[in-house]
Amino acid sequence: MPDIVFAILFFFMVTTTMRSEELLVRVKVPTASEVQKLEKKSLVTYINIGPPLDMRLGTGTQMQLNDRFAHVTEIQDYIAQEKASMNEADQPLMTVSIKADEDTRMQYITEVKQALRQAYALKISYSARTGEN
Amino acid sequence: MAKSQRKVPALNASSMADISFLLLTFFLLVSNMDVDSGLARRLPPPPQTEDQTSVNVQRRNLLIVLVNAQNETMVQNQQGVEMYANEDELRGVGGKPALKDKVKEFVLNTSNSSDLPELEEQDFGNPIGVVPVTASHVVSIQNDATTSYKAYIAVQNEVVRAYNELREEGARKYFNTSYGELTEEQKNQINELYPQRISEAEPKNYGGGE
Numbered sequence: 624m625p626d627i628v629f630a631i632l633f634f635f636m637v638t639t640t641m642r643s644e645e646l647l648v649r650v651k652v653p654t655a656s657e658v659q660k661l662e663k664k665s666l667v668t669y670i671n672i673g674p675p676l677d678m679r680l681g682t683g684t685q686m687q688l689n690d691r692f693a694h695v696t697e698i699q700d701y702i703a704q705e706k707a708s709m710n711e712a713d714q715p716l717m718t719v720s721i722k723a724d725e726d727t728r729m730q731y732i733t734e735v736k737q738a739l740r741q742a743y744a745l746k747i748s749y750s751a752r753t754g755e756n
Numbered sequence: 757m758a759k760s761q762r763k764v765p766a767l768n769a770s771s772m773a774d775i776s777f778l779l780l781t782f783f784l785l786v787s788n789m790d791v792d793s794g795l796a797r798r799l800p801p802p803p804q805t806e807d808q809t810s811v812n813v814q815r816r817n818l819l820i821v822l823v824n825a826q827n828e829t830m831v832q833n834q835q836g837v838e839m840y841a842n843e844d845e846l847r848g849v850g851g852k853p854a855l856k857d858k859v860k861e862f863v864l865n866t867s868n869s870s871d872l873p874e875l876e877e878q879d880f881g882n883p884i885g886v887v888p889v890t891a892s893h894v895v896s897i898q899n900d901a902t903t904s905y906k907a908y909i910a911v912q913n914e915v916v917r918a919y920n921e922l923r924e925e926g927a928r929k930y931f932n933t934s935y936g937e938l939t940e941e942q943k944n945q946i947n948e949l950y951p952q953r954i955s956e957a958e959p960k961n962y963g964g965g966e
């Protein structure tokens with residue numbers, strides 16, 4: 624019995640560390656009161672937007688896809704890749720969670736939104752913390 | 757004197773299972789803790805042709821919510837224009853009607869005003885029945901290139917809050933319970949009664965330049 628439990632334990636330990644990718648950008652998501660929880664993690668793809676954590680890279684807004692910086696034009700490939708790795712039945716349910724820093728300019732967000740439209744990733748979610756307001 | 761066959765005391769491993777169970781539950785909880793939450797939206801599909809198909813919306817059916825570069829909000833429909841200088845004013849601090857109340861008034865049009873969206877009778881099934889709704893209203897959220905994301909989300913949040921309150925009121929009125937307690941089917945009925953018709957406009961360049 625302890626052996627089996629240990630096996631499961633190790634499995635969970637490994638998976639938890641694996642999934643949380645390291646952030647390269649500073650993301651302080653805005654607060655909102657009417658947020659909905661995102662069900663089914665396997666259907667969610669994340670896009671992180673914010674100023675780089677590494678000061679040497681400046682303070683301009685950057686976007687992180689997976690674990691590297693990317694340009695807005697790379698979104699389509701990224702979405703196609705993520706879609707391909709999904710179950711075929713799940714593909715229409717794919718949700719893109721935009722985790723953007725609250726000081727980001729809307730121009731950047733709009734560009735990302737347009738790219739997502741082109742990539743037919745139409746279900747999006749503006750990531751937000753449940754705030755007091 | 758040499759005790760070559762000394763026995764090694766067996767390690768008491770009976771508590772091991774409990775400890776590992778404890779750790780297991782800990783990791784299970786931790787892995788589920790960072791559930792992401794946010795405001796869900798649906799984007800329109802990309803324009804098929806080069807010339808963008810603009811849907812003609814009657815002026816009275818349109819509520820324009822514009823967030824400018826100074827993060828001020830302007831709400832405009834045929835009734836008039838309301839300016840909000842900051843987030844607090846959006847929520848009704850400072851005497852102005854809150855944005856959510858403007859949206860609710862716009863969506864409901866209880867007074868059947870000719871400046872608010874037209875009412876159409878629609879059947880929503882039991883127990884709602886045939887009620888007049890503003891089926892073709894549109895809340896259009898527009899922004900400037902340098903609007904901050906925070907202000908944009910604050911405005912989005914207020915608009916969603918208006919819809920959520922309408923749905924809550926609808927649930928209380930027709931089902932005598934809160935929206936959260938409804939069955940999936942009843943929720944769909946209420947959602948059809950008050951559909952979220954929020955449009956995020958095509959990007960516009962107000963300031964000029966790139």
